[in-house]
Amino acid sequence: QTDQYWWQNAVVYQIYPRSFQDSNDDGIGDLRGIISRLDYIKKLGADIIWLNPIYKSPNVDNGYDISDYQAIHPDFGSLDDFQELLDKAHELGLKIMMDLVVNHSSDENKWFEESRKGPDNPYRDYYIWRDPVDGHAPTNWGSYFSGPAWQYDEQSGQYYLHLFATKQPDLNWGNPKLRHSVYDIMNWWADKGVDGFRMDVINLISKPEKYVDGELNDGEPYANVEPLVANGHRVHEFLREMHQNVMDKHDLVTVGETPGATIDDAKQYANLSQTELNMVFQFEHVSLDGNANPAFGKWDDRHVTLSEIRSSLSNWQTKLGGKAWNSLYWNNHDQPRAVSRFGNDDPKYRVKSAKMLGTMLHFMQGTPYIYEGEEIGMTNAHFQSLSDYQDLETINIFKQLVTDGKLIDAETMMKYIAFHSRDNARTPMQWNDSQNAGFSTHQPWLKVNANYPDINVENALADPDSVFYYYQKLIKLRHELPVITNGKFGVLPGNDQDQDVFVYTRKNNDTTLFIIINFSDKQLERHYELPDAKKIIISNYDDDKNDELRPYEAKVYQF
Numbered sequence: 349q350t351d352q353y354w355w356q357n358a359v360v361y362q363i364y365p366r367s368f369q370d371s372n373d374d375g376i377g378d379l380r381g382i383i384s385r386l387d388y389i390k391k392l393g394a395d396i397i398w399l400n401p402i403y404k405s406p407n408v409d410n411g412y413d414i415s416d417y418q419a420i421h422p423d424f425g426s427l428d429d430f431q432e433l434l435d436k437a438h439e440l441g442l443k444i445m446m447d448l449v450v451n452h453s454s455d456e457n458k459w460f461e462e463s464r465k466g467p468d469n470p471y472r473d474y475y476i477w478r479d480p481v482d483g484h485a486p487t488n489w490g491s492y493f494s495g496p497a498w499q500y501d502e503q504s505g506q507y508y509l510h511l512f513a514t515k516q517p518d519l520n521w522g523n524p525k526l527r528h529s530v531y532d533i534m535n536w537w538a539d540k541g542v543d544g545f546r547m548d549v550i551n552l553i554s555k556p557e558k559y560v561d562g563e564l565n566d567g568e569p570y571a572n573v574e575p576l577v578a579n580g581h582r583v584h585e586f587l588r589e590m591h592q593n594v595m596d597k598h599d600l601v602t603v604g605e606t607p608g609a610t611i612d613d614a615k616q617y618a619n620l621s622q623t624e625l626n627m628v629f630q631f632e633h634v635s636l637d638g639n640a641n642p643a644f645g646k647w648d649d650r651h652v653t654l655s656e657i658r659s660s661l662s663n664w665q666t667k668l669g670g671k672a673w674n675s676l677y678w679n680n681h682d683q684p685r686a687v688s689r690f691g692n693d694d695p696k697y698r699v700k701s702a703k704m705l706g707t708m709l710h711f712m713q714g715t716p717y718i719y720e721g722e723e724i725g726m727t728n729a730h731f732q733s734l735s736d737y738q739d740l741e742t743i744n745i746f747k748q749l750v751t752d753g754k755l756i757d758a759e760t761m762m763k764y765i766a767f768h769s770r771d772n773a774r775t776p777m778q779w780n781d782s783q784n785a786g787f788s789t790h791q792p793w794l795k796v797n798a799n800y801p802d803i804n805v806e807n808a809l810a811d812p813d814s815v816f817y818y819y820q821k822l823i824k825l826r827h828e829l830p831v832i833t834n835g836k837f838g839v840l841p842g843n844d845q846d847q848d849v850f851v852y853t854r855k856n857n858d859t860t861l862f863i864i865i866n867f868s869d870k871q872l873e874r875h876y877e878l879p880d881a882k883k884i885i886i887s888n889y890d891d892d893k894n895d896e897l898r899p900y901e902a903k904v905y906q907f
């Protein structure tokens with residue numbers, strides 16, 4: 349039986365607090381702004397709100413560099429504001445999931461300030477220090493944010509490891525004292541009433557016993573770190589220990605962000621007997637485009653094909669079905685906007701293709717995540733100049749590939765950045781057509797997308813055919829139809845030959861659903877067989893032309 353836990357029938361709404369709603373006219377979203385929008389989220393029908401990090405942080409990586417795990421960043425408000433948000437959410441029947449970033453901290457965290465004092469400091473082993481090798485870094489590892497993954501520290505004559513920015517030193521999970529400090533922090537938040545955690549790159553926490561060089565792609569100065577640190581030899585031991593010390597004590601919903609996790613890894617992380625996490629974010633379907641040139645990683649502007657997406661998503665559905673639990677997402681704060689990336693943000697097709705993408709995802713087995721603005725079909729920002737971007741990943745990669753590396757010309761790189769930059773997801777939420785889209789009366793920290801006068805919540809709520817009401821219906825159907833939660837997934841036989849059409853089914857003892865998706869802007873013939881006596885439960889067209897499929901048509905039949 350696969351629908352035995354409440355969060356298997358839940359839908360999560362992800363808020364990037366910095367960009368959601370400003371309440372004190374400083375151009376930065378905050379907790380009181382979120383409080384003022386809880387009714388909107390309730391109206392959509394979501395059950396859980398995932399907040400990106402709101403802790404004290406120097407904001408090198410917009411909060412993923414935490415300097416105090418038990419304090420709220422003053423930009424967002426106070427612990428009292430947080431408690432009010434938590435209480436108001438609970439009054440509305442909404443749960444709050446916090447973002448736990450414990451693979452690394454900020455170098456301004458008191459733990460690191462102690463650790464760097466020297467080899468004898470009691471916090472020294474909270475982080476990963478190694479001696480120089482022949483006068484240089486211990487290994488040839490590269491950081492996710494360009495440059496080396498080791499930083500030399502004059503004060504102590506050693507290097508420390510940072511898989512991300514230099515100011516994000518990796519925590520040493522081999523140290524039981526550090527691990528128990530993390531469990532204490534989790535219990536402290538859970539005791540306040542927090543309902544769950546999204547765990548940042550949690551599958552990177554188990555580092556190898558020995559630090560050795562990785563494979564270098566020709567011409568690359570540093571080795572890709574992920575194959576060397578993802579899904580390490582002790583990661584499941586650590587998560588089981590966390591479960592015993594935290595999740596066994598509170599009814600929490602947990603999702604692990606696990607870049608590089610395979611289906612076999614996910615079967616362990618998100619196993620249904622619940623010894624580790626409830627579910628994971630896997631990255632296969634959001635890594636299919638890009639990689640045209642390994643040296644450029646995700647940076648290019650190739651659109652993914654239906655067959656790539658269909659085989660990836662279907663594989664995860666069939667292989668995890670009945671064994672482990674999936675998350676379902678197109679968007680988050682690290683990914684470009686799905687309607688621009690996988691759909692078509694031309695005004696002619698934006699709404700249709702946004703609804704098509706929502707249908708494809710929300711009828712699959714797993715817990716769906718809706719990222720702020722996805723429910724109104726917000727698009728990529730299409731910023732053309734580098735100065736419009738704030739994300740260090742974007743700024744660093746331009747320097748690495750254009751300025752320093754001279755591997756790509758600036759114009760081409762700006763096209764790739766416009767397609768893949770994380771800032772595409774971080775432009776302010778578009779509430780209405782007033783100044784700054786109603787996000788703030790002050791210059792926002794990041795430019796608003798120029799299409800806000802057309803694409804905004806107020807217009808969406810006034811339009812019965814908007815993406816908002818379509819998403820509201822997707823959520824309502826998931827809450828009402830058990831087959832969406834517990835039905836067996838199957839791709840319609842023969843569909844794997846289709847270039848543009850995806851047809852899958854969900855079946856349980858008493859209901860069968862046919863989900864039919866035209867992923868293209870083409871008008872297509874229907875050539876799969878459909879049983880009679882069916883009814884349409886949702887469609888992004890007003891009528892049902894039985895024998896053809898129109899551009900981006902999505903519909904679901906129930907038998």
Ligand code: TEU
Nearest residue numbers: 409412449492512548549607646682741
């Ligand atoms: O992201 C982890 C991660 O792998 C990202 O580098 C992501 O894969 C990449 O940006 C997409 O190309 C998490 C957080 O979600 C991200 O916001 C943080 O920057 C990162 O960890 C470090 O904490």
Ligand code: CA
Nearest residue numbers: 370372376378
């Ligand atoms: Ca503010």
